[in-house]
Amino acid sequence: MVLSLVSLCAKEVVSDHSSSPCWLRWVPRELYRPLLEAAFSSYRPLAVGELVQRWPERTLRVGGRRKKGQTSPNRLCIQALLLAVVRGLSDQRCALQVLDLCGLQGDEGGLGDPMGGWSLTVALCTMVVQARAAAQRAQRREGERERKRFSALEREKDVKRERGQWKRGKEPYGDEGSTDRVVEDRERMGSYGVLGEQELIKGVRRRMEMERKRETAVTGSGGSRKETEEKDVNSDVLVHVRADLFVNARSSERVRVALSTLGPLKLQCRYLRMEEISVSSIRTLLDLLPCRGLLGIDIRYSSLGVAGLAELLPLLSTFPALNSLRLHYCNLDFRRDHPGQEEALQDLSLGLSNLQELRRLSLTALRLPGQLRVLLSSLPQPLQILELPYLSLSPSDLAYLSCSHHAATLQQLDLSENHLDENTLPSIRRLLSQASSTLQHLSLSGCGLTDGLLGLLLPSLGGCWALKSLALALNPLSMAGLMDLVRMAVRMPSLRHLLYPNPLEDYQPGLPDLPSSAQLLDWPLDEATDLNMTSSQLNRVLIESGRSNLFLTCDLLNYDKDLVD
Structure with a gap:
């Protein structure tokens, strides 16, 4: 640089x-x-x-x-x-x-x-509370100065009163001019009294005027009471602080205090990430956030359940700019034999239908097989980012997705760890055909793609001319299948990043014929095999094709699709 x-x-x-x-x-x-x-x-x-x-x-x-x-x-x-x-x-x-x-x-x-995100959130909350305490100390100092100034005015008034009394005692009452001077002294002392009272009630009048304006705003405006209260609070704020907040069980109380603190600093949230927090705590935090400004919510490792999420969705609909909802490992396990599950799922669908600006939906390990139509069909706008890893998608789910109104607008799709076979392959090919002009990031890692399945899928992958990154890690491919993948990748002009799996020849003996992604992840690589030879063969394909801008890697832990942007 x-x-x-x-x-x-x-x-x-x-x-x-x-x-x-x-x-x-x-x-x-x-x-x-x-x-x-x-x-x-x-x-x-x-x-x-x-x-x-x-x-x-x-x-x-x-x-x-x-x-x-x-x-x-x-x-x-x-x-x-x-x-x-x-x-x-x-x-x-x-x-x-x-x-x-x-x-x-x-x-x-x-x-x-x-x-990190958690440390930054805690530091921001501490800053808001400290600013409030500093403002209170300054207010007390200002009040002390006002009290001293008022006391000085009172002392000056007493001194002048004593001087007026002394003059009346010295001068004869029979004198007509002296009587006029007494009247003048009284009027003058009265004026000092008025000045003192004016100083005393100055703050009271100001507060009464603010209350009158607030009441007028509540009765005369068409907005909600929450929005009106936000305007009143913001009128006294000196600095608005915008940030992405990361809240867990250890910091939730501190964040709650900071969001409810009225002071010179006002904390606002763009993306809210919450981990290991109950439904009631999530509701409390959402109630404290301003209606406008929140773009995304990320809930992880919280035991929401279908009923808990259905309870939260109406509250999410009060944020008009919300365009991202991510739920990871939130214990959404749909079972038909449990009473009330069907009604809860319908409530869930109804709640999603009220998210007018939602463009990103991420659902990880939620165990809702066969229910993708119920969830996605209720969304009023087509999604641009859809992440469905570890979701145990059924053939009917993939068939719906390939024909849904979301298919033609998808820019990012993650179907990792959903098993694909001959029955689901036609739906995947149809989905890729629908999204060929918009799809930029695709992940099919751990989907059980063999050489034969990948060979049938390569023409559809090659037709995604806008694709920038492709992740196919933890799929049981041989060296021959991997070479076919790279030869296809170099013919895709927009592709910049390819995450490929280690070929089966690089593993130690003993793997099953069709190993799972978990077995490929845990099975040791063969030390006797020259691992650099695999990379050299793939890079030779790049050199022969003249593709110096395509990055190949098998490093699953350090892979970041966002680097291509």
Whole structure:
């Protein structure tokens, strides 16, 4: 990556923190962004704090999708940023109103010590509570100053009253002019009393005016009461903080407190990920989130059940921008012999029908065989991303999917660990034909594809001319079948990433004739076999075809389809 001259100069400027008092006061606002980026990349938390505390723009965005080779911001730098946001609330030089941290979190313990999603969420909640406490301390100090000022006015009024009484005692009452002066003194003392009362009720009038405006908004506006309350709360907010939140059982109470805290910082959520949380706790968190702004919900390892999810879906429909719903290992096990399951499944279908903007649906290991039509047919808009791994899809499920209104709009499809055979292959081919112009990412890992099945499927795969990544790991393919796959891949101009399985010849003896994906994952590779020979043969096909932009890998753990974007 070639750095610009501005970036190189910015790295040099932030490298010496002792010189910051000299240059910081003269920096134009246009250079704050490159200086902050240089401070992050050089791991200079003190420079990050000073720049953020004086941030000259209304919006500060840190995070988002990183470029290839770019690491997440350092943990200490993020902590310095959050502390500087709190200090900037009382700094007149800071113009910050929106802090956008969406997409910031990295992998815990990764290169450069990035801050993971859980740690970032806890730090954000702590920042919101600290800002509230700081605002309360400032309010108490301001109240103390007002009390002292009012006491000074009262003392001044008492002194002038005593002076007026002394003058009346010295001057004769029979004098007509002295009587006029007494009246003037009384009027003057009365005016001081009025001033004191005005100072006393100034805050009361202000509060009454705010209450009157709030009542007018509630009775006169057409929006819901929740939206009106959100507007009232936002009117007192100094900085809106947008982030992706990761909540589990250990942090749910802290997140609840932060979301319900009224103060100068308002925490907003773009994507909410929840793990090992009960249905009631999920409802509590969703009730505290603003109606607008939430784009996605990810629920993992929570024992929802069909009835629990059906209970949550009406609440999800109150978020108009929600376009992503992901459910992983949530114990959605449909059994016809259990009473009430049919009614719960119908409620589930009805709840999905109210998600007007849903474009991504991920269902992992939910055990709903034969029920895909009931779920997907109720969605009002066609999906763009559909992930159905470990779902035990039946032939009827795949037949419906190939003819559904979602097939022609799919950009990403994951059918991993769903067994495919001769009965389901026609449906898969029809599905790929429907999605040939839109499908960009496809995963068929662990689907039991043999050389024969793959040979029948290759023409349909080759017809997906928009495909960028293809994952076929943990399928029982021989070296001959793998070579056919690569020869097909080099003829696909858009394909950039191919995750291929280790050929059966690379494993130690003893594998069954048709091994499962679990057996292929656990079975050791043969040390006597030259594993580099497989890679060399595949790369030779790339060289002969002139495809230098196609990346081949068998590394399942480090495979990331998002790198092609």
